[in-house]
Amino acid sequence: MDNCIFCKIAKGEIPAKTVYEDAHVMAFHDIAPKADTHILVIPKTHITNLMTVGERDWPVLTHLMNKVNHIAAAQGLEGFRLISNNGTKGSQEVMHMHWHVLGGDQLPGF
Ligand code: AMP
Numbered sequence: 001m002d003n004c005i006f007c008k009i010a011k012g013e014i015p016a017k018t019v020y021e022d023a024h025v026m027a028f029h030d031i032a033p034k035a036d037t038h039i040l041v042i043p044k045t046h047i048t049n050l051m052t053v054g055e056r057d058w059p060v061l062t063h064l065m066n067k068v069n070h071i072a073a074a075q076g077l078e079g080f081r082l083i084s085n086n087g088t089k090g091s092q093e094v095m096h097m098h099w100h101v102l103g104g105d106q107l108p109g110f
Contacts, residue, residue, distance in 0.1 A: 026041075
C-alpha cells in the first residue's frame with residue numbers, strides 16, 4: 001500500500017534492523033524500543049489491523065503466530081509479552097498490522 005511505512009520496510013525500500021524474514025513475515029527491531037528487547041513482527045502483505053482482518057488473511061496470520069516463539073527464542077528470550085494495538089482508539093500509530101514482542105526485565109505494564 002502506498003505511503004505505508006511497514007509495507008516499505010517489507011519491500012526493502014526503507015531500512016530496518018531485520019531479525020527474521022521469509023516470504024510472508026518479517027521481524028525487525030522497533031526504532032524506539034520500550035523494553036530491553038522490542039521486536040515488531042509484521043505480515044508482508046498489507047493488513048491494517050484486527051478490526052479489518054478477514055478470512056483471506058487467516059493463512060498469513062496463522063503463519064505469523066507460528067513464527068513468533070521462534071523469533072523470540074532467537075533473541076535469547078525465555079519468555080515474552082505480545083502486544084497488538086488495533087485502531088486509533090487502541091493506540092495504533094502505524095496502520096499496518098504488527099505484533100510487539102517485548103522481552104527482558106521491567107516490561108512496560110498494561
Ligand atoms: P503502534 O502504536 O502499535 O502502532 O506502534 C508502532 C511502533 O512502530 C512504535 O513502537 C514505533 O516506535 C515503531 N516504528 C515506527 N516506525 C518505525 C520504523 N521505521 N522502524 C521500526 N519501528 C518503527
